[in-house]
Amino acid sequence: xxxxxxxxxxxxxxxxxxxxxxxxxxxxxxxxxxxxxxxxxxxxxxxxxxxxxxxxxxxxxxxxxxxxxxxxxxxxxxxxxxxxxxxxxxxxxxxxxxxxxxxxxxxxxxxxxxxxxxxxxxxxxxxxxxxxxxxxxxxxxxxxxxxxxxxxxxxxxxxxxxxxxxxxxxxxxxxxxxxxxxxxxxxxxxxxxxxxxxxxxxxxxxxxxxxxxxxxxxxxxxxxxxxxxxxxxxxxxxxxxxxxxxxxxxxxxxxxx
Numbered sequence: 001x002x003x004x005x006x007x008x009x010x011x012x013x014x015x016x017x018x019x020x021x022x023x024x025x026x027x028x029x030x031x032x033x034x035x036x037x038x039x040x041x042x043x044x045x046x047x048x049x050x051x052x053x054x055x056x057x058x059x060x061x062x063x064x065x066x067x068x069x070x071x072x073x074x075x076x077x078x079x080x081x082x083x084x085x086x087x088x089x090x091x092x093x094x095x096x097x098x099x100x101x102x103x104x105x106x107x108x109x110x111x112x113x114x115x116x117x118x119x120x121x122x123x124x125x126x127x128x129x130x131x132x133x134x135x136x137x138x139x140x141x142x143x144x145x146x147x148x149x150x151x152x153x154x155x156x157x158x159x160x161x162x163x164x165x166x167x168x169x170x171x172x173x174x175x176x177x178x179x180x181x182x183x184x185x186x187x188x189x190x191x192x193x194x195x196x197x198x199x200x201x202x203x204x205x206x207x208x209x210x211x212x213x214x215x216x217x218x219x220x221x222x223x224x225x226x227x228x229x230x231x232x233x234x235x236x237x238x239x240x241x242x243x244x245x246x247x248x249x250x251x252x253x254x255x256x257x
Contacts, residue, residue: 005032008039013050013197014190015043018057025063026056028087028108037089044094047256050197050204053189054090054116055100058124058182062109067134084108084140090115091141094205096196100189101125102182106164111140114149117208119175120189121167122182127175130162148215149175200238200254 007018017039019026026032036054043049056062065084073083090097090112099113102122110127113119129142137143138159147155150173158165167179180188196204206229214222233239238254245252 003035003039005029006035006039010049011190012194013048014053014193015039015046015049015051016053016055018055019062022057022059024066025060025104026109027064027066028062028112029066029069030086033084033086033089037086040089040093047201050095050199050201051193052093052095052097053100053186053193054097054112055186055189056103056109058102058122060103060109061099061101061105061125062112063104064107064109064130065140087112087115087140094208095201096193096204096208098189098193098196100185101176102185104128107131107138107142108140111138111142111145114141114145114175118177119170120178120180120185120192121170121176122185123167123179124182125167125170125176125179126164127158127166127170128162128164129159130164132160133162146175149173198254200236200242201256202236203233203238203254206233 005019005021007020009016009018017036019032021027021029021032040052043052070083087108097116099116099119101113101119102125104126105113106126106128107130110129113127129138129146131138131142138146143155143159146158154173157163165173165175167176170176171179178188210226210229213225217225237257241254242252
């Protein structure tokens with residue numbers, strides 16, 4: 001289907017979702033996030049797609065949630081409609097998803113990037129959770145995912161002062177995996193996505209599931225979960241192919257089964 005507020009493109013086994021509300025600096029309104037959720041649902045069912053890139057513009061990944069849309073809402077209204085439920089489609093997406101972030105990633109934009117499996121940021125990126133300046137706090141996982149990424153002290157600093165973190169500080173704080181020049185961002189992310197998409201899809205999905213599960217388990221539980229999934233991989237044709245290719249010193253040809 002066609003979309004009004006996002007652009008969905010496919011290049012080989014990689015799909016790219018680009019947020020496209022330039023006049024609003026990609027503010028996360030409900031209709032746009034409904035489109036993101038719809039696109040992700042279709043991509044999860046598309047066996048040809050092995051990795052997804054989520055991005056915005058060079059000026060703004062997303063400058064926050066749409067304040068005009070929210071300002072006059074009442075509690076019962078947003079409770080019954082479960083405000084932000086479509087945003088979680090990014091966190092629930094089972095295939096690998098990379099955030100390619102440039103410019104402002106503030107409030108909901110920062111939270112949306114953190115829902116992805118990892119973030120590659122351009123040098124001009126500014127991250128922040130400035131909701132306190134609006135008389136609220138982060139509401140799309142910011143108080144939970146940020147502390148898991150950067151630790152309590154820096155998360156408290158950002159959420160209580162509303163200050164922005166530049167790309168190099170974000171790299172040092174482990175919020176992002178890499179920082180690259182703005183004009184190299186999409187090329188770098190596409191290269192990473194191509195590499196991921198060339199792997200066995202079920203193995204990549206199980207790897208993602210296991211890493212995410214570590215946030216919900218004790219170490220001993222996590223190690224046990226990892227071991228069981230690792231053992232289960234020996235039922236797949238891709239495990240046989242991958243190890244045979246290594247022994248035969250050739251490139252594996254995975255069939256996603």
